[in-house]
Amino acid sequence: MNEAVTHPVIEKVRKALGRRAALTVAPTPPAIDESFTRLIHDTTGLPELFQKRAIAMKMLVEIVRGHEVARKIADFLKERGSKTAMLSDTPLLQRLGITAYLNQAGISARSWSELTADQAYDIDAGITEADYAIAETGTLAIRHRAEHGRLLSLVPFVHVAVIEPRIIVPDLLDFFARVSKEGTGSGMTLISGPSKTADIEMNTVTGVHGPNVVKAFIVA
Amino acid sequence: MSLPAGAAQSTLQNRPLDPNTAAFLQEAAASPFDFHSLSVKAAGDERLKRVVNAAVLRQYSARQQQMLDLPDPDKLRELAGQIKQHAVDHLDYYLEQLASNVQKNGGHVHFAADSVEARKIILDIAREQKATRVIKSKSMVSEEINLAHVLEQAGMDVVETDLGEFIVQISHDRPSHLVAPIVHKDRASIATLFSEYFGTPYNDDPKALTMQARAYLRDKFRKADFGMTGGNFLVAETGLLCCVENEGNQRQSVTTPRVLVSLVGIEKIIPRMIDLAVMLKLLTRSATGAPFTIYTNIFGAPRGPGEKDGPEEFHLVLIDNGRSEILASEEYRETLRCIRCGACLNACPIYRKIGGHAYGSVYPGPIGALITPIFKGLSEYKDLPQASSLCGACYEACPVKINIPKHLISMRRDIVNSHLNGYFERLIYRAWAWAYKSPFLYKVITVLQRLDLRQRAQGGWVQDLPSVAAGWTQIRDMPEPAERTFHQMWKTRNE
Numbered sequence: 001m002n003e004a005v006t007h008p009v010i011e012k013v014r015k016a017l018g019r020r021a022a023l024t025v026a027p028t029p030p031a032i033d034e035s036f037t038r039l040i041h042d043t044t045g046l047p048e049l050f051q052k053r054a055i056a057m058k059m060l061v062e063i064v065r066g067h068e069v070a071r072k073i074a075d076f077l078k079e080r081g082s083k084t085a086m087l088s089d090t091p092l093l094q095r096l097g098i099t100a101y102l103n104q105a106g107i108s109a110r111s112w113s114e115l116t117a118d119q120a121y122d123i124d125a126g127i128t129e130a131d132y133a134i135a136e137t138g139t140l141a142i143r144h145r146a147e148h149g150r151l152l153s154l155v156p157f158v159h160v161a162v163i164e165p166r167i168i169v170p171d172l173l174d175f176f177a178r179v180s181k182e183g184t185g186s187g188m189t190l191i192s193g194p195s196k197t198a199d200i201e202m203n204t205v206t207g208v209h210g211p212n213v214v215k216a217f218i219v220a
Numbered sequence: 221m222s223l224p225a226g227a228a229q230s231t232l233q234n235r236p237l238d239p240n241t242a243a244f245l246q247e248a249a250a251s252p253f254d255f256h257s258l259s260v261k262a263a264g265d266e267r268l269k270r271v272v273n274a275a276v277l278r279q280y281s282a283r284q285q286q287m288l289d290l291p292d293p294d295k296l297r298e299l300a301g302q303i304k305q306h307a308v309d310h311l312d313y314y315l316e317q318l319a320s321n322v323q324k325n326g327g328h329v330h331f332a333a334d335s336v337e338a339r340k341i342i343l344d345i346a347r348e349q350k351a352t353r354v355i356k357s358k359s360m361v362s363e364e365i366n367l368a369h370v371l372e373q374a375g376m377d378v379v380e381t382d383l384g385e386f387i388v389q390i391s392h393d394r395p396s397h398l399v400a401p402i403v404h405k406d407r408a409s410i411a412t413l414f415s416e417y418f419g420t421p422y423n424d425d426p427k428a429l430t431m432q433a434r435a436y437l438r439d440k441f442r443k444a445d446f447g448m449t450g451g452n453f454l455v456a457e458t459g460l461l462c463c464v465e466n467e468g469n470q471r472q473s474v475t476t477p478r479v480l481v482s483l484v485g486i487e488k489i490i491p492r493m494i495d496l497a498v499m500l501k502l503l504t505r506s507a508t509g510a511p512f513t514i515y516t517n518i519f520g521a522p523r524g525p526g527e528k529d530g531p532e533e534f535h536l537v538l539i540d541n542g543r544s545e546i547l548a549s550e551e552y553r554e555t556l557r558c559i560r561c562g563a564c565l566n567a568c569p570i571y572r573k574i575g576g577h578a579y580g581s582v583y584p585g586p587i588g589a590l591i592t593p594i595f596k597g598l599s600e601y602k603d604l605p606q607a608s609s610l611c612g613a614c615y616e617a618c619p620v621k622i623n624i625p626k627h628l629i630s631m632r633r634d635i636v637n638s639h640l641n642g643y644f645e646r647l648i649y650r651a652w653a654w655a656y657k658s659p660f661l662y663k664v665i666t667v668l669q670r671l672d673l674r675q676r677a678q679g680g681w682v683q684d685l686p687s688v689a690a691g692w693t694q695i696r697d698m699p700e701p702a703e704r705t706f707h708q709m710w711k712t713r714n715e
Contacts, residue, residue: 005315005316005319005320005323005329006316007319007331008331008333009315009331009332009333009486009538009540009544010312010315010316010331012333012540012544013311013312013315013486013540013544013547014312015548016544016545016547016548017309017310017311017312017547017548019312022312022313022316023310023312023313026313027306027309027310027313027491029303029306029307029491029492029495030299030302030303030306032299032494032495032497032498033295033299035291035292036290036291036292036295036296036299037296037299037497037498037501038291039289039290039291039501053511056511057510057511057512057514115528116528117476117528117529118442120529121438121442137511137512138512139512139516144523144524144527144529144530145524145526145527146524146525146526146527146528149527149528149529150471150474150475150529150530151475151476151529154468154471154472154475171497172496172497172500172501173494173497175497176493176494176496176497177494179493180457180492180493180494184458184460184518185524186521186522186523186524186527186530187460187474187517187518187519187520187521187530188517188518188519189471189515189516189517189518190515190516190517190518191514191515192512192513192514192515192516193514194514195466195467195468195514195515196466196467196514197383197384197430197466197467198400198466198508199382199383199384199387199400199401199402200383200402200407200410200426200429200430201271201274201275201406201407201426202274202275202278202279202400203407203426203427205426205427205430207430207431207434208383208430208433208434208466208467208468208469209381209434209437209438209441209467209468209469209471209472210467210468210471210514210515211468
């Protein structure tokens with residue numbers, strides 16, 4: 001049952017629907033038949049499928065070994081000319097020792113806890129994890145929380161995400177089923193490539209208001 | 221309704237209206253609305269036709285290609301339609317559920333019966349929060365209540381942050397498509413506009429233009445204290461919103477400002493999170509022909525403990541503005557399923573030739589022709605149900621299976637039943653009905669009509685009828701009638 005929220009607009013709606021009083025039993029929404037809603041049936045080869053779909057959305061994806069990740073990120077950022085980086089304070093990134101490696105490699109890297117929101121606007125690259133990845137659409141999903149700020153993957157020109165294969169779910173159906181159970185926190189962002197627009201004569205231009213480069217490293 | 225002084229200058233008031241749009245808006249404001257002259261004018265604009273046709277055809281064919289990825293697109297559309305229909309059929313229940321969940325998440329819920337109430341609620345929030353720098357993401361319902369302009373008039377610095385809407389704002393234009401607001405503009409006009417607005421040399425490279433807007437808006441994002449969004453879906457079960465976009469400007473709106481206000485129509489509700497899987501699979505495919513958007517934002521709660529970004533305050537403004545009246549009509553209730561994807565615009569042979577401004581409303585194309593008269597009154601907009609060839613392409617494209625052609629026909633029936641079609645037209649049809657009931661008169665009239673039309677025809681087409689029939693040939697040619705009538709042919713066939 002719902003808590004009592006009443007308003008003339010709701011009353012008007014109820015009247016328009018021909019009801020005198022509020023429903024006492026929750027209505028049953030249509031069942032979701034997976035035979036035509038599910039696009040990905042196979043649960044094997046998800047990292048490869050994610051890679052394929054994400055690349056189609058212009059995300060860069062590389063499958064790497066754990067011990068290579070820090071070096072690969074440093075090389076990638078240097079190649080892109082990033083001099084400063086910020087990282088989410090999340091366990092995988094900490095375990096992989098990325099901050100220390102980047103600083104040694106000459107990239108000034110700071111963790112999210114050391115920054116103010118405004119400072120984030122001046123940083124070249126943001127490095128995050130993801131809470132889920134969706135193979136169907138090549139999407140990274142991040143649940144916002146204190147150690148995993150929203151701006152990390154939004155305001156830098158380069159966004160690097162480090163993910164483990166276990167977080168990859170096959171289909172959007174699986175993603176939303178998981179999120180229904182596990183919660184959304186104060187909000188979530190789903191990212192499927194670099195920010196883009198096609199407003200001017202349908203010409204696709206990337207790097208509009210979000211990152212121009214999104215790179216996912218899948219740690220095998 | 222005014223805000224503390226000292227707020228930044230308004231961009232809208234400083235610029236003259238885009239001359240092309242100005243002419244349209246002036247005509248569109250005529251009462252009653254005259255679609256005929258507007259569409260003739262639009263169809264005669266070669267530049268407009270070229271850019272709109274090219275752009276929307278491209279989206280249309282991309283959509284058709286993308287739908288092939290689905291195992292059974294038709295069944296999926298059916299299910300999406302059922303989910304939305306279920307939600308509007310139980311809207312009272314889901315509104316209560318949604319509102320109570322938004323409050324549980326720490327947000328505030330407001331209901332607005334109409335545009336006046338919605339504007340007041342939003343201005344009051346801004347005033348109370350002493351917020352003056354607004355970053356606004358693209359939203360059709362805010363166009364519906366002309367929100368940006370109202371906030372600017374109250375002295376706030378309002379920026380439309382979607383690239384297309386930004387261009388609309390600085391050129392003082394109006395969007396002409398639900399998804400691609402500046403589909404009516406070519407790059408030369410945008411380049412000229414930017415060169416004037418920013419005082420920079422002319423450059424019509426889309427990448428350069430986009431980067432120029434990025435640089436300008438970035439500073440606005442950083443300093444904003446008031447974020448405004450619409451909402452693609454309201455999830456009753458969690459009290460959260462789901463919005464899709466490609467540019468990242470909406471992410472900015474829901475991330476940086478201290479206060480976030482989302483204005484959403486009450487019909488945007490879906491019951492469960494899992495329904496998003498169904499709706500999102502169809503929304504982007506239908507809108508742009510891409511399998512998914514770059515960003516899907518799930519938001520609608522203030523920031524959690526220890527978080528340094530995200531809004532401190534969240535307000536959801538749920539607006540009725542005529543929707544409950546549509547709800548009361550069992551016949552037209554189905555139109556509230558609309559998810560504003562724009563697929564029917566892209567599919568429509570009429571829209572492709574005249575663009576969006578000719579529809580005289582913020583909702584153009586087939587869906588606009590249908591909902592504008594419902595929202596604003598059939599007597600004012602009785603031309604719009606005629607703005608269709610009834611070819612059915614819009615129905616075929618609709619991801620929630622709104623039977624647009626059927627409803628347009630019903631509305632034509634309503635026009636006749638409520639005597640909105642004029643005394644003379646009714647008289648003609650009554651006379652026609654009376655005459656054609658008699659086989660003898662039918663034959664006589666057919667013979668005379670055929671003789672007359674054959675005489676008028678030139679090169680196989682009748683292009684110019686006199687007096688009362690002139691309206692017919694003004695916008696269409698009629699093929700020359702055959703030498704013999706069907707009845708005559710049937711007779712000889714039997715002999």
